[in-house]
Amino acid sequence: MLELLKTRRSIRKYLDKSIEKEKMNLILKAALMAPTSRNRRQWEFYIVDDKERLAKLSKCRESGSQFLEDAAAAIVVGVGGDPYEVWIEDAAIAAVIMQLTAHSLGLGSCWVHVRGRQYNDSTSTEEYVKGVLNIPENIKVECIIALGYPDEQKEPHDEEKLLYNKIHR
Numbered sequence: 001m002l003e004l005l006k007t008r009r010s011i012r013k014y015l016d017k018s019i020e021k022e023k024m025n026l027i028l029k030a031a032l033m034a035p036t037s038r039n040r041r042q043w044e045f046y047i048v049d050d051k052e053r054l055a056k057l058s059k060c061r062e063s064g065s066q067f068l069e070d071a072a073a074a075i076v077v078g079v080g081g082d083p084y085e086v087w088i089e090d091a092a093i094a095a096v097i098m099q100l101t102a103h104s105l106g107l108g109s110c111w112v113h114v115r116g117r118q119y120n121d122s123t124s125t126e127e128y129v130k131g132v133l134n135i136p137e138n139i140k141v142e143c144i145i146a147l148g149y150p151d152e153q154k155e156p157h158d159e160e161k162l163l164y165n166k167i168h169r
Contacts, residue, residue: 005100005157006157007157008099008100009108009154009155009157010110010154011109011146011148011150011152012067012152013067013150013151014067014072014108014150015072015148015150016070017072017149018073019049019072019107019149023102023107024049026101027075027098027105027147028045028047028075030098030100030101031045031075031077031094031097031098031101033097034090034094034097036090036093036094037085037086037089040084040090042080042084042087042090043078043080043091043094044077044079044080044135044139045077045078046075046076046078046133047074047075048074048075049072049074053132053133054068054069054071054073054074055068055069057074057076057129057132059128060112060114060119060128060132061112061118061119061125062118064113065112067146068112071146071147071148073146073147074112074144074147075095075098075144076114076129076141077091077094077095077098077141077143077144077145078091078139078140078141078142079139079140080138080139081138083140088115088142091140091142092142092143095111095142095143095145099145106149107147107149108147108149108152109145109146109147111145112143112144112145112146114126114129114141114142114143114144115141115142129141129144
């Protein structure tokens with residue numbers, strides 16, 4: 001697990017290669033095993049793998065989302081049902097588990113933050129994403145996870161630079 005965490009990096013450049021159905025299913029299966037508060041399991045996952053919708057999603061923010069256009073797929077992570085105080089945490093845990101699973105399968109990923117961001121002066125990123133994908137109004141969207149085969153290599157995290165001073169005993 002530590003090696004997985006050490007070598008997982010945000011990947012924003014992808015090869016023009018589709019993700020095998022088996023790998024996508026494993027990523028989603030892992031997300032469905034994510035822990036949630038009180039075992040609510042209220043997440044909703046929207047899979048996007050067609051270039052037209054990926055191109056539209058790539059415009060969901062002024063910056064920090066353009067690479068979605070070249071991703072093989074993306075998963076929009078949301079939470080439905082009755083609002084509860086830790087929906088953000090539940091969505092984030094599932095999203096990170098998907099990223100780690102993708103990395104373990106040889107795929108790259110990158111988080112695109114949605115909640116609290118703006119598409120333009122009058123439309124939130126969340127409203128824009130919901131419009132592109134016809135996501136119901138009652139779903140709260142936390143993020144989009146871009147996925148694909150990496151077309152860039154990044155160095156693993158340097159253990160010598162870990163911030164051990166952030167640990168208090």
